[in-house]
Amino acid sequence: xxxxxxxxxxxxxxxxxxxxxxxxxxxxxxxxxxxxxxxxxxxxxxxxxxxxxxxxxxxxxxxxxxxxxxxxxxxxxxxxxxxxxxxxxxxxxxxxxxxxxxxxxxxxxxxxxxxxxxxxxxxxxxxxxxxxxxxxxxxxxxxxxxxxxxxxxxxxxxxxxxxxxxxxxxxxxxxxxxxxxxxxxxxxxxxxxxxxxxxxxxxxxxxxxxxxxxxxxxxxxxxxxxxxxxxxxxxxxxxxxxxxxxxxxxxxxxxxxxxxxxxxxxxxxxxxxxxxxxxxxxxxxxxxx
Amino acid sequence: xxxxxxxxxxxxxxxxxxxxxxxxxxxxxxxxxxxxxxxxxxxxxxxxxxxxxxxxxxxxxxxxxxxxxxxxxxxxxxxxxxxxxxxxxxxxxxxxxxxxxxxxxxxxxxxxxxxxxxxxxxxxxxxxxxxxxxxxxxxxxxxxxxxxxxxxxxxxxxxxxxxxxxxxxxxxxxxxxxxxxxxxxxxxxxxxxxxxxxxxxxxxxxxxxxxxxxxxxxxxxxxxxxxxxxxxxxxxxxxxxxxxxxxxxxxxxxxxxxxxxxxxxxxxxxxxxxxxxxxxxxxxxxxxxxxxxxxxxxxxxxxxxxxxxxxxxxxxxxxxxxxxxxxxxxxxxxxxxxxxxx
Numbered sequence: 001x002x003x004x005x006x007x008x009x010x011x012x013x014x015x016x017x018x019x020x021x022x023x024x025x026x027x028x029x030x031x032x033x034x035x036x037x038x039x040x041x042x043x044x045x046x047x048x049x050x051x052x053x054x055x056x057x058x059x060x061x062x063x064x065x066x067x068x069x070x071x072x073x074x075x076x077x078x079x080x081x082x083x084x085x086x087x088x089x090x091x092x093x094x095x096x097x098x099x100x101x102x103x104x105x106x107x108x109x110x111x112x113x114x115x116x117x118x119x120x121x122x123x124x125x126x127x128x129x130x131x132x133x134x135x136x137x138x139x140x141x142x143x144x145x146x147x148x149x150x151x152x153x154x155x156x157x158x159x160x161x162x163x164x165x166x167x168x169x170x171x172x173x174x175x176x177x178x179x180x181x182x183x184x185x186x187x188x189x190x191x192x193x194x195x196x197x198x199x200x201x202x203x204x205x206x207x208x209x210x211x212x213x214x215x216x217x218x219x220x221x222x223x224x225x226x227x228x229x230x231x232x233x234x235x236x237x238x239x240x241x242x243x244x245x246x247x248x249x250x251x252x253x254x255x256x257x258x259x260x261x262x263x264x265x266x267x268x269x270x271x272x273x274x275x276x277x278x279x280x281x282x283x284x285x286x287x288x289x
Numbered sequence: 290x291x292x293x294x295x296x297x298x299x300x301x302x303x304x305x306x307x308x309x310x311x312x313x314x315x316x317x318x319x320x321x322x323x324x325x326x327x328x329x330x331x332x333x334x335x336x337x338x339x340x341x342x343x344x345x346x347x348x349x350x351x352x353x354x355x356x357x358x359x360x361x362x363x364x365x366x367x368x369x370x371x372x373x374x375x376x377x378x379x380x381x382x383x384x385x386x387x388x389x390x391x392x393x394x395x396x397x398x399x400x401x402x403x404x405x406x407x408x409x410x411x412x413x414x415x416x417x418x419x420x421x422x423x424x425x426x427x428x429x430x431x432x433x434x435x436x437x438x439x440x441x442x443x444x445x446x447x448x449x450x451x452x453x454x455x456x457x458x459x460x461x462x463x464x465x466x467x468x469x470x471x472x473x474x475x476x477x478x479x480x481x482x483x484x485x486x487x488x489x490x491x492x493x494x495x496x497x498x499x500x501x502x503x504x505x506x507x508x509x510x511x512x513x514x515x516x517x518x519x520x521x522x523x524x525x526x527x528x529x530x531x532x533x534x535x536x537x538x539x540x541x542x543x544x545x546x547x548x549x550x551x552x553x554x555x556x557x558x559x560x561x562x563x564x565x566x567x568x569x570x571x572x573x574x575x576x577x578x579x580x581x582x583x584x585x586x587x588x589x590x591x592x593x594x595x596x597x598x599x600x601x602x603x604x605x606x607x608x609x610x611x612x613x614x615x616x617x618x619x620x621x622x623x624x625x626x627x628x629x630x631x
Contacts, residue, residue, distance in 0.1 A: 108346065133420065134587050135421055136427075139427070157414050161420075171307075173409075177349075212391075214394045215404040217402045223452070224405065
């Protein structure tokens with residue numbers, strides 16, 4: 001059995017754990033056709049993945065991964081040609097990556113994962129992108145709406161205020177520079193919560209060009225040699241609730257619609273510019289090919 | 290410190306990082322501590338391999354302004370262009386630098402595409418006071434503080450499929466002003482010696498000021514004279530004479546606007562007459578790097594400067610530069626041309 005490892009990367013709340021939960025459900029049920037298929041539970045402990053998948057099936061939001069060193073999960077899978085592999089993925093906290101950008105430090109355990117990986121699955125919450133809005137534009141829009149502009153306390157610069165695309169470009173640049181200097185250049189970009197933005201009618205490539213143009217230019221320029229693909233992924237199909245913040249009204253109705261589907265895998269949607277499926281293993285398979 | 294391998298199933302506990310139980314218990318008393326991957330009484334069962342060790346975090350490269358040594362390494366390593374941005378205090382040097390990164394955050398600029406930057410933090414800091422995130426009600430730019438010396442911003446671009454590295458120098462305006470008093474002050478201006486292009490910024494807002502306008506002209510000429518007499522100009526460099534804060538001129542009364550435009554044209558003519566032999570080429574530009582209103586789009590004219598820097602062989606038509614295409618530029622930013630005077 002081949003040992004394979006990829007890194008799932010993303011800032012806090014980018015959907016990393018939800019992706020893992022849905023992936024585990026998808027491969028273990030086998031209800032949908034997938035590029036990689038489940039092989040066995042042998043030589044592993046599926047406690048963490050089973051707990052995540054159970055929450056996912058119940059329509060509950062995942063508990064945020066807090067410690068930087070996170071949790072290592074492994075899956076025994078089979079590829080299209082029948083070859084067996086043990087896929088290892090770290091469920092690391094988004095703060096680990098945020099600190100790399102803001103504090104310019106990397107937890108050594110995270111560094112170990114990165115340099116031992118064959119590829120990078122980069123999750124970006126498609127409906128939570130911080131744009132580089134200019135003061136003049138916001139003031140003009142406020143005036144156009146007939147609102148008054150209140151005097152506000154000026155906010156000094158902090159790295160966390162940087163637009164999402166700047167943070168992402170910098171993170172990818174850091175991966176390619178010493179001391180990290182990661183050995184891989186395959187990158188699968190996952191635009192998570194795709195269900196929130198797909199009504200705008202753009203494909204993932206166009207979304208990247210319009211909402212994250214600096215990132216798109218960086219990748220297109222091939223400055224760091226990334227070989228990349230982009231996917232729009234809805235791992236949940238909609239919003240999930242918390243135990244202590246139960247949905248009511250329309251939100252509850254939508255969640256119940258998802259729960260009413262005969263097979264939970266039907267909540268999953270994976271969109272590329274050429275196809276739509278529920279195959280969450282496809283980006284992973286491409287990263288390892 | 291000896292490495293210890295320990296994890297906790299309590300998500301609030303950071304024992305793996307700190308070595309301390311969040312509840313203050315000793316490890317043998319805590320029911321959540323995982324030993325050999327097993328919790329005595331895990332609140333949330335998690336399969337955890339014993340992976341965490343207490344080790345020092347790895348320091349990553351900063352993304353601040355580059356020091357001379359780093360800038361030199363870039364210049365040696367690839368096709369590159371050094372741009373020296375010269376001007377008195379508050380002439381708009383930092384605004385111009387900030388506008389460049391912001392431009393690429395909207396998308397490719399004509400046939401130029403962003404490739405990478407080693408100074409993204411520095412660009413972001415320069416941009417901050419023009420961003421809504423600053424919660425300001427009007428844009429402002431921090432000026433480079435006296436005594437901070439020279440630093441460099443880095444932009445790697447792709448131009449017609451060819452990579453090019455731009456290094457933009459940033460030095461306090463006071464330093465440049467002092468070469469007019471004593472050209473020997475220019476001796477440490479490495480960025481001028483190495484520059485492929487030099488920009489001399491002319492503060493458009495001050496040109497509108499009846500009292501200040503004559504000193505604006507004189508400062509421009511004297512700074513250039515100081516650089517020439519300080520023997521830091523190579524003779525093969527290109528000079529851009531850049532009228533900044535065009536948005537302020539646009540909103541002035543017609544008479545003031547026209548006078549400021551004439552003043553600028555006069556400065557360009559004087560520079561050409563006095564320094565025509567000193568530079569390979571002298572071209573005028575008009576920009577509004579960080580307009581206070583939407584009368585002009587953000588970074589208006591900065592794209593023309595980018596072209597000037599990356600296309601040293603192809604002399605830009607001076608007429609094109611003097612009559613910037615507001616309709617085209619505004620259209621790209623989704624703003625209608627109001628047809629006001631240029």
